[in-house]
Amino acid sequence: MNACDQLIDYFNQHLTEDERIRFEAHLATCQTCQEELEQLEALVGGVAFLSEPAEPPSGMKARILDNVFAEDKTETESKPDEPTPITPFTSTKKKQKTPWGALALAAALMLSLIGNGYLLLNQEEPSGIALTETVPLEGESEGVAYLAEQDGQRQLIVQTNGLDALEANEVYQVWLLKDGSPIPTGAFVTDDKGNGTVIYTLDSTESETDWDTVAVTKEPERGNTAPEGDIVLSASL
Amino acid sequence: MTDIELYERVRNKDKQALETLYDRYERILYAFVMQLTKDRDLAEEAMQEVFIKLWRGGGVYDESKGKFKSWLFTMSRHVTIDLIRKRKPDLQLDESYAEAIPSPAPSVETEVEWQEERTQIETAMAELPVEQQQVVRLMYFQGLSQQKIADACGIPLGTVKGRIRLALKQLRRHLSNDLNDKEVER
Structure with missing residues (x-):
C-alpha cells in the first residue's frame, strides 16, 4: 500500500503506533497528503453541525470547569502540557526498558506538531510550536530530522525506520555537529522494525549555535559524549 | 469578543474566558461528541478532556492554522476517538446505522x-x-x-x-x- 493511501486511516486514528510514526514522517515530506489532511480537518468544523442535537447533562458545566481548574492547581510550577525530553541520555547507563513510553510521548508531541496538520502548512508564522526545518536523513535506512521551536526553545526530533537491530547495551545516538565537532542530542533504541524516535530540547547556548549537520551513530552504550560508532544516518542542516 | 480573542485570554489563564468559550460551544460540541460516542458518560469525559487541553495549552492554535472552530472541532474529534478506542476498543460499525444513511436531520433544533x-x-x-x-x-x-x-x-x-x-x-x-x-x- 502506498503511503498516501493511509491518510484516511491516519485521520481516523486507525494506524498502529508504528504505522502512525512512519506515516507522519511521510506526511512531513508529502505536499499532497498535507493538503488533503488540511481539507479533511477544515471541514470538521462544518460537518459537526450535522450532529443530532443533544441536551447536555445538567451540571456538566460545573463539573467540567471544576475539574479543569482543579487540574490546574495540581500542576504547580511545571509548565502545562509541554512535551518534556524523553531520553535520560546523560548519565544513566542502564538499558532503557522499552521504547514504547518514548514512542507515546513522541506521539503526543507529534500530535501537537502535525496531528492537526496545520503546522506544516503554516511554517511562516511560528507561534507556539512550529517546525522550522524538516530534513530527510540519508544513510543505511530511512529517517527524518525536524527542528522545531516552542516558546523560544528549540527542539530536535529524529525519527527513523528500518535501522539494524541493536545488541545488548547498544543505542542509537543522535548528534548535532558544527564544523565537525559533535554534541550528543539524545539516544534511542529501536523496535523490531528499526523504528525509533527521539526528542531533544536544546539549551539556550545550543539553541544559538548554527549547527551544520545532524547525524545518528550506533554506540556501544548509552551516555557517550563523543561518538565511537560509525554514522548510520546523517544530513546537512 | 471573538473566539480567537477568548482563546488568547485562555492562554493567559483567564478563567472567565474559558467559561465564555465553554458556554459558546457547549451545546454543539456536546452534540458532536455524542454523535461520535453515542454514550453520555463518554461524551462528558471527552468534553472534559477538550477543555483541560484548552486550559493547559495542549495543542496550540494560532490564526495561521485556519479557523478556530475547525481547529477546536478537529482537536475534540481527535480526543474523542482516542477515548472511544481506550474505553470501547471493540466498538464496531452499527450496520443498520450505516445503511440507513440518515438524511440531514430535520431541523427540530430549538437552538437558534x-x-x-x-x-x-x-x-x-x-x-x-x-x-x-x-x-x-x-x-x-x-x-x-x-x-x-x-x-x-x-x-x-x-x-x-x-x-x-x-x-x-x-x-x-x-x-x-x-x-x-x-x-x-x-
Missing part, C-alpha cells in the same frame, strides 16, 4: 445560535449525491477505517479516497460563499 451553520451544512450536504453523503458521514461520524468505509459502501478500497476527495470538494464549493464570510465577522 447554531441554526445558521446547521442550515448551511445541511443544504450543502443535500446537494451531494447520496453516495457522497454516505461516505462523509461514515468517515466523520463513524470514524471508520478506509477498509470499513469500502465495505459499508460496497466499493473497492482504492475508490474510497477518491470519493471522499470528491465529496469534500463539492461540500467546500457549496459552503465557501456564505460560511467563509460569516467566519470573518464572528
Whole structure:
C-alpha cells in the first residue's frame, strides 16, 4: 500500500503506533497528503453541525470547569502540557526498558506538531510550536530530522525506520555537529522494525549555535559524549 | 469578543474566558461528541478532556492554522476517538446505522445560535449525491477505517479516497460563499 493511501486511516486514528510514526514522517515530506489532511480537518468544523442535537447533562458545566481548574492547581510550577525530553541520555547507563513510553510521548508531541496538520502548512508564522526545518536523513535506512521551536526553545526530533537491530547495551545516538565537532542530542533504541524516535530540547547556548549537520551513530552504550560508532544516518542542516 | 480573542485570554489563564468559550460551544460540541460516542458518560469525559487541553495549552492554535472552530472541532474529534478506542476498543460499525444513511436531520433544533451553520451544512450536504453523503458521514461520524468505509459502501478500497476527495470538494464549493464570510465577522 502506498503511503498516501493511509491518510484516511491516519485521520481516523486507525494506524498502529508504528504505522502512525512512519506515516507522519511521510506526511512531513508529502505536499499532497498535507493538503488533503488540511481539507479533511477544515471541514470538521462544518460537518459537526450535522450532529443530532443533544441536551447536555445538567451540571456538566460545573463539573467540567471544576475539574479543569482543579487540574490546574495540581500542576504547580511545571509548565502545562509541554512535551518534556524523553531520553535520560546523560548519565544513566542502564538499558532503557522499552521504547514504547518514548514512542507515546513522541506521539503526543507529534500530535501537537502535525496531528492537526496545520503546522506544516503554516511554517511562516511560528507561534507556539512550529517546525522550522524538516530534513530527510540519508544513510543505511530511512529517517527524518525536524527542528522545531516552542516558546523560544528549540527542539530536535529524529525519527527513523528500518535501522539494524541493536545488541545488548547498544543505542542509537543522535548528534548535532558544527564544523565537525559533535554534541550528543539524545539516544534511542529501536523496535523490531528499526523504528525509533527521539526528542531533544536544546539549551539556550545550543539553541544559538548554527549547527551544520545532524547525524545518528550506533554506540556501544548509552551516555557517550563523543561518538565511537560509525554514522548510520546523517544530513546537512 | 471573538473566539480567537477568548482563546488568547485562555492562554493567559483567564478563567472567565474559558467559561465564555465553554458556554459558546457547549451545546454543539456536546452534540458532536455524542454523535461520535453515542454514550453520555463518554461524551462528558471527552468534553472534559477538550477543555483541560484548552486550559493547559495542549495543542496550540494560532490564526495561521485556519479557523478556530475547525481547529477546536478537529482537536475534540481527535480526543474523542482516542477515548472511544481506550474505553470501547471493540466498538464496531452499527450496520443498520450505516445503511440507513440518515438524511440531514430535520431541523427540530430549538437552538437558534447554531441554526445558521446547521442550515448551511445541511443544504450543502443535500446537494451531494447520496453516495457522497454516505461516505462523509461514515468517515466523520463513524470514524471508520478506509477498509470499513469500502465495505459499508460496497466499493473497492482504492475508490474510497477518491470519493471522499470528491465529496469534500463539492461540500467546500457549496459552503465557501456564505460560511467563509460569516467566519470573518464572528
